[in-house]
Amino acid sequence: MSNRPEYIEILGQKYATDEITNVSPAILAKVPRRLHAQPSHPLSTLRTLIESHWPDFAHLSNLSPVVTPQKNFDDLSFPLDHPGRSLTDSYYINKGMMLRTHTSAHEVETFRKGETKWLLTADVYRRDEIDGSHYPVFHQMEGARIWSDDATGMREVEEENERLAQHLTRSDIIIEDVPHISPSNPVQSRHNPKHAELVAQNLKLSLNSLMLHLFKGTKDEPLRVRWIETYFPFTSPSYEVEVFFRGQWLEILGTGVVQQATLDASGISNKIGWAFGLGLERIAMILFSIPDIRLFWSQDARFLSQFQSGVLNTFKPYSKYPACPRDVSFWLTPGFAVHENDFCDVVRDVAGDLVEDVKRIDHFVHPKTQRESLCYRINYRSMDRSLSNEETNVINDQVKERLKSQFSVEIR
Missing domain, CATH: 3.30.70.380 (Ferrodoxin-fold anticodon-binding domain)
Known part of the structure; x- marks a missing residue:
C-alpha cells in the first residue's frame, strides 16, 4: 500500500505497519462499531435469540479482532496454499497480525480456557466485492460443544441425542438428511467411528432444533431443513445446513466434527466435539426482510427506529433514491x-x-x-x-x- 503510515491504531493499541499492510482507513473505522452488541440493533436481537436457545452455554462477544495468522489459519489446519491467506482475500496489519476472517480464530484459546460448550459472536473481516449481500465487515457466531472421548462422555451424548430426537419428533419439521459419515465425508483417522457418529448425530439434532427455534414451522407448513456434505479444513465430517423459507432454499450455516489437531493445540487431546459457524447478517436479512447489507451500518433514524430488543419485525423500506x-x-x-x-x-x-x-x-x-x-x-x-x-x-x-x-x- 503506497503512503502507508508508520503505525495504525486499533481499539487504542498501536501496531507497526510493513510492506504487506493492506487494511484501509474505511475498514479501521468500522472496528469500534460492534453492531452485535448495540441494544435494539437487528444483529443484537438475533444474537440474543440464538443465545436464548442455549442458555447453559458460555456466551462470549468481547474479543479483539486483531489475531495472528497462526490463530486464524494454522491452528485450524488451513493448508499453506489456502486462498484465504492471500493479501487479496484478508486484511493484514503486518506480517504477524491481521484482522480475523472468522470467529474460528478464537476456537483454540476458548477450548484452552476450559470452555466445553460456548457461543462466540464477533465482527469478522474479509476483502470482498461490493453488492447488496457482501460487505467487508460482517458478523459471525461460532458455537461448539465437546465431551470426554470415553464411555462416560459417549453415554452423555447418547442421552442428549435421545432427548433431542423426541423433541424433534413432536415438532413441525421435515429433515432431509445425509449419512453422518460416508466415504466422501469421512471420520478422522484418530477418531473412534462410533464416537464420531454419535457426535455428528448430536450436532445435527442440536442444529435442527436451532433452525426450528429461528424459523418456526406449523402443521400446515412444517419447516424444511436439509443437510449437505461439504469440506472445511477445520472439521470432518463436515456439513452445510439449508432451510426452505419463503419459497427458496437458503444456506444458513456450516458445521462438523472438530479436527483433532485443533483440540490437540488446545491441550485437550482426550476430547471430541462439534462446532458450527453462521453469518448473522445472512439470517437477519431473511428474518427482518432487510434488502441491502449496507443498511445494518446505517445510523439513519428511519432504519434504527424500526427495531426493538427481542422483537423480530419486518423492515419497512423508506424511499429508494435514484442510482x-x-x-x-x-x-x-x-x-x-x-x-x-x-x-x-x-x-x-x-x-x-x-x-x-x-x-x-x-x-x-x-x-x-x-x-x-x-x-x-x-x-x-x-x-x-x-x-x-x-x-x-x-x-x-x-x-x-x-x-x-x-x-x-x-x-x-
Whole structure:
C-alpha cells in the first residue's frame, strides 16, 4: 500500500505497519462499531435469540479482532496454499497480525480456557466485492460443544441425542438428511467411528432444533431443513445446513466434527466435539426482510427506529433514491496488478457506503502493445438521500485519483 503510515491504531493499541499492510482507513473505522452488541440493533436481537436457545452455554462477544495468522489459519489446519491467506482475500496489519476472517480464530484459546460448550459472536473481516449481500465487515457466531472421548462422555451424548430426537419428533419439521459419515465425508483417522457418529448425530439434532427455534414451522407448513456434505479444513465430517423459507432454499450455516489437531493445540487431546459457524447478517436479512447489507451500518433514524430488543419485525423500506452509475476505465502499468478486491477497497475508502455495487464490465488487451485495460461500473446510490450528479462526479474523480496514486494506472 503506497503512503502507508508508520503505525495504525486499533481499539487504542498501536501496531507497526510493513510492506504487506493492506487494511484501509474505511475498514479501521468500522472496528469500534460492534453492531452485535448495540441494544435494539437487528444483529443484537438475533444474537440474543440464538443465545436464548442455549442458555447453559458460555456466551462470549468481547474479543479483539486483531489475531495472528497462526490463530486464524494454522491452528485450524488451513493448508499453506489456502486462498484465504492471500493479501487479496484478508486484511493484514503486518506480517504477524491481521484482522480475523472468522470467529474460528478464537476456537483454540476458548477450548484452552476450559470452555466445553460456548457461543462466540464477533465482527469478522474479509476483502470482498461490493453488492447488496457482501460487505467487508460482517458478523459471525461460532458455537461448539465437546465431551470426554470415553464411555462416560459417549453415554452423555447418547442421552442428549435421545432427548433431542423426541423433541424433534413432536415438532413441525421435515429433515432431509445425509449419512453422518460416508466415504466422501469421512471420520478422522484418530477418531473412534462410533464416537464420531454419535457426535455428528448430536450436532445435527442440536442444529435442527436451532433452525426450528429461528424459523418456526406449523402443521400446515412444517419447516424444511436439509443437510449437505461439504469440506472445511477445520472439521470432518463436515456439513452445510439449508432451510426452505419463503419459497427458496437458503444456506444458513456450516458445521462438523472438530479436527483433532485443533483440540490437540488446545491441550485437550482426550476430547471430541462439534462446532458450527453462521453469518448473522445472512439470517437477519431473511428474518427482518432487510434488502441491502449496507443498511445494518446505517445510523439513519428511519432504519434504527424500526427495531426493538427481542422483537423480530419486518423492515419497512423508506424511499429508494435514484442510482448514479459511473464508469472508471484505465490502463494497467506493466508489473502492477489490480485485483478486483483492490479496486473495491479504493472505492470503499473514498465513497464509503454511498456505493451500492461495483461490476467489472470490460477487460481488454491491446493486440499490438499487449497493454491491459479494465473498466468498472460503480453504481452510486445513497440509502438515506439523493446524490446530485455534481457530488457523484467529485467522488468518482477522487476514486480515479486514488487509483493513479496507489496503482500507477493510466485513466482512459
